[in-house]
Amino acid sequence: MSECIKTACGLDCYDACSILADPKVFPKIKGDKMHPVGNGALCALLNKYMHEEARITKPRIDGKEVSMEEVLTAVVEAFRADETLLWRGSGNLGVMQDITNLFIEKVGGTLTSGSLCDGAGDAGICKGRGVNRTLPWEQIAKAETIVVWGRNLTVTNAHMMPFIRDKEIIVIDPVRTEIAKQAALHLQINPAADFDVAIALSHLLLASRRYDAAALKKSRGLETFFDFSTAYCATTPTKSMGVDKEVLERFAEMIAGKRVVFLVGAGVQKYITGSYTLRAIDALAAVLGLFGKKGCGVHYLGNSRLGFSDPFAVDVKRVSKAVTPFSRFKTVLIQGGNPAASMPDTQRVVSELSEVNHLIYFGLYENETSRLAKIVIPAKSFFEKNDFRLSYAHQYVERIRPLYSSEIGIDEYLLTRYLFDAFGFKGLKSEAHYLSLWRDRCGVEKMEQLISPVYDEIPYQKGFGITENEPFFFLGAEVFERYRTLRGVGSNDKRFWLLSPKSSKSLNTQFIRDDRIRMHPASGFVEGEEVCVSSEYGEHTFQVTLSEDIKPNCVLISNNTVGVNFLTPSMLSDEGENACYQEVKVMVERV
Numbered sequence: 001m002s003e004c005i006k007t008a009c010g011l012d013c014y015d016a017c018s019i020l021a022d023p024k025v026f027p028k029i030k031g032d033k034m035h036p037v038g039n040g041a042l043c044a045l046l047n048k049y050m051h052e053e054a055r056i057t058k059p060r061i062d063g064k065e066v067s068m069e070e071v072l073t074a075v076v077e078a079f080r081a082d083e084t085l086l087w088r089g090s091g092n093l094g095v096m097q098d099i100t101n102l103f104i105e106k107v108g109g110t111l112t113s114g115s116l117c118d119g120a121g122d123a124g125i126c127k128g129r130g131v132n133r134t135l136p137w138e139q140i141a142k143a144e145t146i147v148v149w150g151r152n153l154t155v156t157n158a159h160m161m162p163f164i165r166d167k168e169i170i171v172i173d174p175v176r177t178e179i180a181k182q183a184a185l186h187l188q189i190n191p192a193a194d195f196d197v198a199i200a201l202s203h204l205l206l207a208s209r210r211y212d213a214a215a216l217k218k219s220r221g222l223e224t225f226f227d228f229s230t231a232y233c234a235t236t237p238t239k240s241m242g243v244d245k246e247v248l249e250r251f252a253e254m255i256a257g258k259r260v261v262f263l264v265g266a267g268v269q270k271y272i273t274g275s276y277t278l279r280a281i282d283a284l285a286a287v288l289g290l291f292g293k294k295g296c297g298v299h300y301l302g303n304s305r306l307g308f309s310d311p312f313a314v315d316v317k318r319v320s321k322a323v324t325p326f327s328r329f330k331t332v333l334i335q336g337g338n339p340a341a342s343m344p345d346t347q348r349v350v351s352e353l354s355e356v357n358h359l360i361y362f363g364l365y366e367n368e369t370s371r372l373a374k375i376v377i378p379a380k381s382f383f384e385k386n387d388f389r390l391s392y393a394h395q396y397v398e399r400i401r402p403l404y405s406s407e408i409g410i411d412e413y414l415l416t417r418y419l420f421d422a423f424g425f426k427g428l429k430s431e432a433h434y435l436s437l438w439r440d441r442c443g444v445e446k447m448e449q450l451i452s453p454v455y456d457e458i459p460y461q462k463g464f465g466i467t468e469n470e471p472f473f474f475l476g477a478e479v480f481e482r483y484r485t486l487r488g489v490g491s492n493d494k495r496f497w498l499l500s501p502k503s504s505k506s507l508n509t510q511f512i513r514d515d516r517i518r519m520h521p522a523s524g525f526v527e528g529e530e531v532c533v534s535s536e537y538g539e540h541t542f543q544v545t546l547s548e549d550i551k552p553n554c555v556l557i558s559n560n561t562v563g564v565n566f567l568t569p570s571m572l573s574d575e576g577e578n579a580c581y582q583e584v585k586v587m588v589e590r591v
């Protein structure tokens with residue numbers, strides 16, 4: 001390659017790859033081998049599927065192609081309505097995506113709060129640690145034992161694999177994932193049993209005095225935690241977790257006194273009790289003394305914006321994203337998302353979207369939402385604009401640079417500029433100004449690699465909280481009581497738990513879609529047969545694929561599958577305003 005431009009993948013992914021590209025041979029691109037966590041490889045989403053997806057090239061109003069000027073005029077008129085909403089997807093993680101917030105503030109519109117992804121876990125982490133800092137990958141590389149807790153590493157976080165090579169691997173997951181097949185121990189627990197497993201292990205370690213006494217001096221509430229975990233374990237049979245006591249004891253032996261890292265995935269917290277699960281996993285880590293130590297810690301989705309002063313943070317009305325009441329608004333702008341398929345409870349969402357007077361879709365590809373929209377604005381891809389991307393999984397910040405100029409679409413800055421001008425709003429600065437605000441907060445490492453302003457080689461070494469002089473707070477009586485109230489004590493329910501993880505061929509509903517349900521052969525269904533799957537929220541048909549890797553009391557329908565969210569609930573997690581995609585059981589019947 002000649003004249004390589006260094007840019008980055010903007011997709012919502014742990015790895016946040018750095019890219020080298022020669023515009024003359026685009027879409028042929030390469031991963032940046034020199035990047036601290038990349039290894040020169042890019043996944044198929046970027047090498048293949050993204051370029052095979054047909055772009056929306058022309059603006060539309062009521063299904064008719066129009067000019068960009070005409071569509072933007074229609075958007076301006078739509079935003080003259082009283083009740084307006086901006087609902088943003090997370091397909092592109094560039095920070096400039098959020099500049100449209102500035103227009104919503106000026107026009108008196110509404111934004112969303114909460115998350116479809118990791119908000120419950122983040123809320124739980126913040127209750128214990130005060131702040132959700134990212135564990136650097138160099139600490140993961142120094143661990144002796146890696147506990148992969150509900151994260152399908154080879155699918156969602158493949159660049160982590162070289163960092164855990166030659167380590168003892170333990171996997172906790174209802175599915176026998178590829179990494180589980182390589183593990184020294186796999187706890188194939190029941191869905192939503194992660195809290196119980198973490199509490200049982202903490203109790204086992206505390207009761208047998210296998211804890212880090214020095215580290216526990218930096219905590220509060222240990223005695224209460226021990227008392228309540230004792231009582232809790234006495235009434236929670238390990239059978240309800242889907243593992244037996246001997247396996248838990250073996251697990252405890254494998255992690256006590258070792259340098260251990262927990263790699264926790266978002267799936268464990270896609271429940272009403274999701275925040276409590278991360279609090280329980282953090283409590284286990286605190287018992288083991290894993291915070292603030294070399295080669296130890298809990299790696300979840302960290303707060304990538306820590307240390308930045310967000311120029312797009314605005315104080316406006318908000319509605320919870322996971323249960324957005326779209327029909328309350330006359331105008332809804334959907335920016336880079338597909339709520340008609342990717343939000344829980346499709347039947348409710350589609351019905352609500354259909355009642356919106358002016359549904360505007362601003363994005364790259366056709367999808368269920370673009371097909372419902374009255375106004376469609378083509379967007380620019382991250383290969384066509386300037387931006388920065390942060391990472392919720394590592395400390396590095398990547399500059400996104402345009403590789404070529406395209407006639408197609410408009411970017412978020414120019415859309416905001418147009419709307420400011422049309423409404424006569426003042427105060428929007430240049431694009432370069434906003435980009436420099438993000439850039440100037442970053443640190444710089446060798447090879448000009450940008451790094452988070454709050455990067456700390458060993459997070460929580462000095463202490464917890466934003467000031468780093470607070471203790472770790474164990475979960476107390478109120479959490480145990482609340483958890484028990486919400487979850488009950490197991491059940492004899494014969495329906496299947498629904499698991500809806502990510503797939504390797506898609507980013508949520510972008511790129512390759514699926515039509516399958518994966519079930520254990522003991523389910524009695526036959527490979528390839530069509531089944532109707534139903535829950536109290538709706539139903540849809542899928543094709544059966546049998547797999548011994550799925551626990552018999554579960555079905556797996558990946559989140560790129562057409563119709564999966566007809567089954568999922570409009571429900572918020574008890575803390576963190578998060579979607580609860582997996583808080584549902586389903587019936588499966590032959591068609």
Ligand code: SF4
Nearest residue numbers: 009013016017043046
């Ligand atoms: S989707 Fe993830 S793994 Fe694939 S290129 Fe982008 S950042 Fe890398």
